[in-house]
Amino acid sequence: xxxxxxxxxxxxxxxxxxxxxxxxxxxxxxxxxxxxxxxxxxxxxxxxxxxxxxxxxxxxxxxxxxxxxxxxxxxxxxxxxxxxxxxxxxxxxxxxxxxxxxxxxxxxxxxxxxxxxxxxxxxxxxxxxxxxxxxxxxxxxxxxxxxxxxxxxxxxxxxxxxxxxxxxxxxxxxxxxxxxxxxxxxxxxxxxxxxxxxxxxxxxxxxxxxxxxxxxxxxxxxxxxxxxxxxxxxxxxxxxxxxxxxxxxxxxxxxxxxxxxxxxxxxxxxxxxxxxxxxxxxxxxxxxxxxxxxxxxxxxxxxxxxxxxxxxxxxxxxxxxxxxxxxxxxxxxxxxxxxxxxxxxxxxxxxxxxxxxxxxxxxxxxxxxxxxxxxxxxxxxxxxxxxxxxxxxxxxxxxxxxxxxxxxxxxxxxxxxxxxxxxxxxxxxxxxxxxxxxxxxxxxxxxxxxxxxxxxxxxxxxxxxxxxxxxxxxxxxxxxxxxxxxxxxxxxxxxxxxxxxxxxxxxxxxxxxxxxxxxxxxxxxxxxxxxxxxxxxxxxxxxxxxxxxxxxxxxxxxxxxxxxxxxxxxxxxxxxxxxxxxxxxxxxxxxxxxxxxxxxxxxxxxxxxxxxxxxxxxxxxxx
Amino acid sequence: xxxxxxxxxxxxxxxxxxxxxxxxxxxxxxxxxxxxxxxxxxxxxxxxxxxxxxxxxxxxxxxxxxxxxxxxxxxxxxxxxxxxxxxxxxxxxxxxxxxxxxxxxxxxxxxxxx
Numbered sequence: 001x002x003x004x005x006x007x008x009x010x011x012x013x014x015x016x017x018x019x020x021x022x023x024x025x026x027x028x029x030x031x032x033x034x035x036x037x038x039x040x041x042x043x044x045x046x047x048x049x050x051x052x053x054x055x056x057x058x059x060x061x062x063x064x065x066x067x068x069x070x071x072x073x074x075x076x077x078x079x080x081x082x083x084x085x086x087x088x089x090x091x092x093x094x095x096x097x098x099x100x101x102x103x104x105x106x107x108x109x110x111x112x113x114x115x116x117x118x119x120x121x122x123x124x125x126x127x128x129x130x131x132x133x134x135x136x137x138x139x140x141x142x143x144x145x146x147x148x149x150x151x152x153x154x155x156x157x158x159x160x161x162x163x164x165x166x167x168x169x170x171x172x173x174x175x176x177x178x179x180x181x182x183x184x185x186x187x188x189x190x191x192x193x194x195x196x197x198x199x200x201x202x203x204x205x206x207x208x209x210x211x212x213x214x215x216x217x218x219x220x221x222x223x224x225x226x227x228x229x230x231x232x233x234x235x236x237x238x239x240x241x242x243x244x245x246x247x248x249x250x251x252x253x254x255x256x257x258x259x260x261x262x263x264x265x266x267x268x269x270x271x272x273x274x275x276x277x278x279x280x281x282x283x284x285x286x287x288x289x290x291x292x293x294x295x296x297x298x299x300x301x302x303x304x305x306x307x308x309x310x311x312x313x314x315x316x317x318x319x320x321x322x323x324x325x326x327x328x329x330x331x332x333x334x335x336x337x338x339x340x341x342x343x344x345x346x347x348x349x350x351x352x353x354x355x356x357x358x359x360x361x362x363x364x365x366x367x368x369x370x371x372x373x374x375x376x377x378x379x380x381x382x383x384x385x386x387x388x389x390x391x392x393x394x395x396x397x398x399x400x401x402x403x404x405x406x407x408x409x410x411x412x413x414x415x416x417x418x419x420x421x422x423x424x425x426x427x428x429x430x431x432x433x434x435x436x437x438x439x440x441x442x443x444x445x446x447x448x449x450x451x452x453x454x455x456x457x458x459x460x461x462x463x464x465x466x467x468x469x470x471x472x473x474x475x476x477x478x479x480x481x482x483x484x485x486x487x488x489x490x491x492x493x494x495x496x497x498x499x500x501x502x503x504x505x506x507x508x509x510x511x512x513x514x515x516x517x518x519x520x521x522x523x524x525x526x527x528x529x530x531x532x533x534x535x536x537x538x539x540x541x542x543x544x545x546x547x548x549x550x551x552x553x554x555x556x557x558x559x560x561x562x563x564x565x566x567x568x569x570x571x572x573x574x575x576x577x578x579x580x581x582x583x584x585x586x587x588x589x590x591x592x593x594x595x596x597x598x599x600x601x602x603x604x605x606x607x608x609x610x611x612x613x614x615x616x617x618x619x620x621x622x623x
Numbered sequence: 624x625x626x627x628x629x630x631x632x633x634x635x636x637x638x639x640x641x642x643x644x645x646x647x648x649x650x651x652x653x654x655x656x657x658x659x660x661x662x663x664x665x666x667x668x669x670x671x672x673x674x675x676x677x678x679x680x681x682x683x684x685x686x687x688x689x690x691x692x693x694x695x696x697x698x699x700x701x702x703x704x705x706x707x708x709x710x711x712x713x714x715x716x717x718x719x720x721x722x723x724x725x726x727x728x729x730x731x732x733x734x735x736x737x
Contacts, residue, residue, distance in 0.1 A: 292720045
């Protein structure tokens with residue numbers, strides 16, 4: 001059949017649209033997630049400008065509601081999730097010693113479906129405004145009676161992007177279970193792979209209830225269903241249950257990989273192995289399990305009754321135990337280590353105290369009686385931003401600085417990195433620490449203004465200034481990316497950080513097939529083991545042979561486009577006077593999606609082989 | 624080298640023993656299928672005819688459902704077979720995670736407050 005020549009002479013655009021290479025998809029995820037992150041961050045800055053002074057009229061209440069909804073939705077579904085998938089895509093196959101994920105085609109499919117789902121949600125701005133019922137979209141606020149077209153985009157957009165996330169999650173489970181290199185037993189996997197496996201499982205179990213809930217809401221809104229309308233025998237509390245059965249595990253889906261990144265960065269720059277590896281794995285599993293048993297703590301004030309509330313309160317406090325195990329393990333990893341404080345390590349080590357602050361307020365919120373006091377105030381806002389920014393974003397930043405040389409072939413500038421870190425870290429605490437106090441003196445969340453003379457002006461002003469400082473930090477990061485791309489020294493060594501895990505055994509830049517020969521893993525932290533007990537290179541587990549690679553395909557892109565068209569057509573059902581009948585658009589979407597699936601099914605595609613001579617040539621070039 | 628991947632093989636490469644094993648497996652599948660159909664018919668009969676009173680019929684068909692669930696999982700979906708550790712782990716964790724959610728939803732959405 002064909003040979004490696006198949007990959008040459010493609011235009012750059014066509015190459016990126018059709019790629020099934022996990023490294024390129026990681027960069028696509030990184031760019032898409034980064035763009036959504038910046039967009040939602042700007043929304044947050046607008047909201048802080050509005051709240052800077054009492055009775056400000058920078059935004060109307062309606063716009064503020066739309067911004068608040070889109071900020072939350074985008075940050076969780078379209079920024080944090082893809083950024084995490086970016087690192088999982090790039091790192092996990094390398095860390096387990098695989099040539100690619102188990103299903104490269106499905107990997108591309110997951111990205112494009114997520115991307116078009118996000119696009120569908122975002123086009124709502126051009127059709128009468130974004131969704132405005134909060135990212136939780138509680139009924140009846142999100143029902144046909146109160147919410148406009150924006151919420152149809154929310155329902156369909158999340159449905160589509162949720163399919164993408166589910167597909168990627170399944171792919172990673174299969175990859176981690178089946179594609180590990182010889183000797184890479186489960187208990188030798190780096191912690192980032194473990195958390196990747198666990199969150200993939202969580203995705204499969206948590207995104208399915210969300211898909212079901214969104215389908216019910218869609219039936220209510222588009223086809224006159226009554227699942228959530230009490231007057232017609234429905235139940236509004238049912239939505240809250242379904243949403244939080246998904247929503248609470250979602251928090252762990254995002255934070256566990258951040259834990260994984262921290263558990264990679266901290267040992268690498270402390271020059272010690274991770275303290276209590278087994279306990280860390282165990283704690284991850286326990287957190288994942290408990291994460292499913294605590295959803296009612298978001299609904300303490302709904303009035304479900306004292307026994308229910310107590311049971312879920314205690315379960316919630318239980319999560320503090322495995323989390324505490326992790327915190328102490330990171331501290332003990334750093335203890336006595338030869339620590340290098342570069343940007344990645346600064347982000348990773350400052351994550352620990354910040355996350356503890358978020359955890360403490362979490363336990364405070366878990367106490368039902370006082371939760372009646374905290375509920376729906378800025379205290380809650382402060383709490384979850386400490387978890388999400390202090391936990392997830394700092395973890396992602398640490399991962400970005402740590403894996404950047406492997407991904408792009410050069411490091412990010414350290415001086416700009418330090419500047420970014422301090423701006424971001426100080427701005428973050430300035431924005432959110434004071435919001436605890438604002439919440440305690442009674443400022444409700446999700447309001448677009450407040451009155452003078454209630455003692456909230458100064459604190460809101462400080463919080464707003466903090467958010468500008470934080471925004472400046474992200475701006476410095478963007479400048480750093482551009483600056484380093486032009487000025488930074490190219491990396492030619494395999495292992496610029498003197499790190500421990502298998503991804504640093506690959507040459508930089510990484511050839512398409514990752515490992516010319518599948519590596520033989522002899523220990524936890526395989527590269528470190530070989531540096532200590534071997535000659536510093538990983539032993540191959542097989543002779544050099546022709547390498548079988550998957551062909552690129554445009555079909556994932558078309559399937560994503562088809563689902564986008566389908567979703568848009570569904571939204572059109574609720575539009576007044578659409579130019580084209582909705583049924584036509586829905587039909588086109590169906591044909592695109594299922595037609596592509598049909599082509600994929602009947603067209604045989606066995607991939608191609610890179611001949612061994614060429615592998616040898618590439619290996620000589622990169623080493 | 625990958626040119627003839629889509630051609631069918633002229634002859635099965637399985638040994639006599641493997642063929643016998645497959646035939647046995649097929650017999651087990653058919654038997655369990657017939658048994659499950661029987662259980663379903665039993666459930667329908669229990670509800671449709673008025674021979675059994677309602678108070679007994681509900682736990683009875685629930686019991687049938689549980690039996691059928693295990694038959695489905697272990698015989699139809701091969702959880703009983705060797706090297707099915709991972710599928711077992713995933714199905715069991717799915718059951719463990721969804722059961723409390725279901726029970727809670729049934730209990731918490733009612734009029735009584737716990």
